[in-house]
Amino acid sequence: MDTSSSSSTLSCGPVARKVRIGFRCIKSTDRRTATTADSKPPHRYPYSLLRRATDSFSPSRRLGQGGFGSVFSGSLPGSNKPIAVKLMDSGSLQGEREFQNELFFAGILNSPLTVPALGFSFNKKRRRMLIVYELMPNGNLQDALLHRKCTELMDWKNRFSVAVDIARGIEYLHSLDPPVIHGDIKPSNILLDQYFSAKIGDFGLARVKSENQCEIAVFEGELSKPNGGGLEVAKNPSLPPPAPESEIATVDDNGSVLETESVATTGFEEFNVNGVDQSPESHVRIVISETSPEAVSASPTTAPAAATSPEMNFDKSSLDSGKKSSNKGMMKTLSGKDWWWKQENSASESGRVKDYVMEWIGSEIKKERPKSDWLGAGSSSKEVVTKPEKHKKHNRKRLEWWVSMEEEKDVKNAKKEKSRPAREWWKEEYCEELARKKKKKKRQAGNSASDDNYSATEDWWPKDEELYSERKKKSKSRSRRSSKSSVDWWLDGLSGDLWRVRRNSYDSGEIPKSGGISSTPSMRGTVCYIAPEYGGGGDISEKCDVYSFGVLLLVVVAGRRPLQVTGSPMSEFQRANLISWARHLARAGKLLDLVDQSIQNLDKEQALLCITVALLCLQKSPIRRPSMKEVVTMLTGASEPPQLPFEFSPSPPSRFPFKSQRKGQ
């Protein structure tokens, strides 16, 4: 593996510590190879051993609380390697599913950029599930940066290094085939080792990109022109176009078909929804790629959708060969990491993950499984069963045990979510527009507020009709909220039941805690970090992680939460929403105002670069966001970031949203 890192001794802080400040140079391909080669099934530890190792899960050893339980520090007898034991509380089906998910990914991921998992344990009697990780001595980034304010992280070089580590980590996940989407990128899921190197953790909500998911690729400028030629012109204005399916098969070295790929092209107007402009240079290509059955099974909630094979137009010319070959390699990677399914054949003693999950949920699955299951066994759909299809079916059958009782509910929930209208109120980028219109109306009505500051602020926080009506419906909660200010109400909207996402006050800011528990059923992601399209019930894609990374990058640079209401004067109030604030500063040409004042040895250029990259990642339209690969090249200086979109270009002070429009006209 091509891994190199440089270290230097940090002069700040009470004790000089060795902190890595260089960048590891790990190519994606190297990582994949390394992952395959080093991969070992997680070890199954006796429950009693882990209980002893953590002093019976002593509160004094508690490192933190997550969505499905607590994490404890400990040490195994005869080993000087400290461990972190994640203990799932009993009785939570959601937690159970996340646990299985996390364990699955713990087994297939093996990179210096992710938190290393050592094994797992299970106690049937107590209904306890445990995952054992290497202990990350510097805890999570949220805590280190915002609570403990570690001196190490007050040095710009280290902070920037953390940002690059995270970007590389996500890039690594996306570079796998099929790509792994983390789905919950946020500072508390980033853990710091003894050198303050950042590693991605908590794969409870991670997903392998599903079979039918659209991979949206946008190429801009040079990138948009394959072979330096002209733009590909969209042929199919609608998605999915009714046409016979065409496929490309990816074969392994022995000539066996590993996967097939159906491809379609479409016009960018397809994505030109919600008034998002597409630059003339942009175009969109949609690749509908099939993943392996293993991948489908790893993604319980997305799998049902994957069962229905879409009929897509196929445009061979639009397939780039690089993609095909990389797919081939990556498919092999996943197959090579097939320990999960192959454990039956292994001579391994107690490390039978499958057995243990069978033990845990097997009988319940039999009881609860629907007759026509989406994994293929009871499929009634008309299909010509080709050899590879047969092979797939066989695999699918083998994986049936993966289905948990919650699946059916999830499918229903997902359908409901999709039929719901997009949350208008999330469209922060249009807040300004709204604010302008409202102001104009007010003025026309002769109600121009005497206090400019007040009216600006009021407009700045969007009032959403939908939220308003939902609020009306919920009379109980309304009466509780009535005593709060409008901002409290808005914050409640963010954290509350309108989005069924993981909630974590710890991450987003001032949202009230609910006993420290951050998980809620169904949808994924954490408020403030979740991409708007996903919150609206859209498909999860790599671009969701890109968005979350954008928020995280701003948090790293600004040293504050994405939502922070201090209760101080109106001027503070305007900065409460970090994303909006960053956008406003971009327009005002004052991006550096966002930078954490406590940072030492600031490299202004790098800081500007980070904010610029963050704003690119935070574009509402997923297709306009850069890929993580592009993010890494920009952050490491291997490529120049493109110009910020027009709406972020500095404009005369009159356009600054918090000042009177009239003055500027």
Ligand SMILES: Nc1ncnc2c1ncn2[C@@H]1O[C@H](COP(=O)(O)OP(=O)(O)OP(=O)(O)O)[C@@H](O)[C@H]1O
């Ligand atoms: N390997 C580890 N080493 C050190 N601390 C850890 C480790 N794993 C987890 N922790 C600590 O335990 C906390 C809880 O972790 P967990 O992944 O369960 O939940 P979370 O990410 O904080 O919350 P959520 O479930 O909402 O995503 C983390 O924030 C971190 O502080």
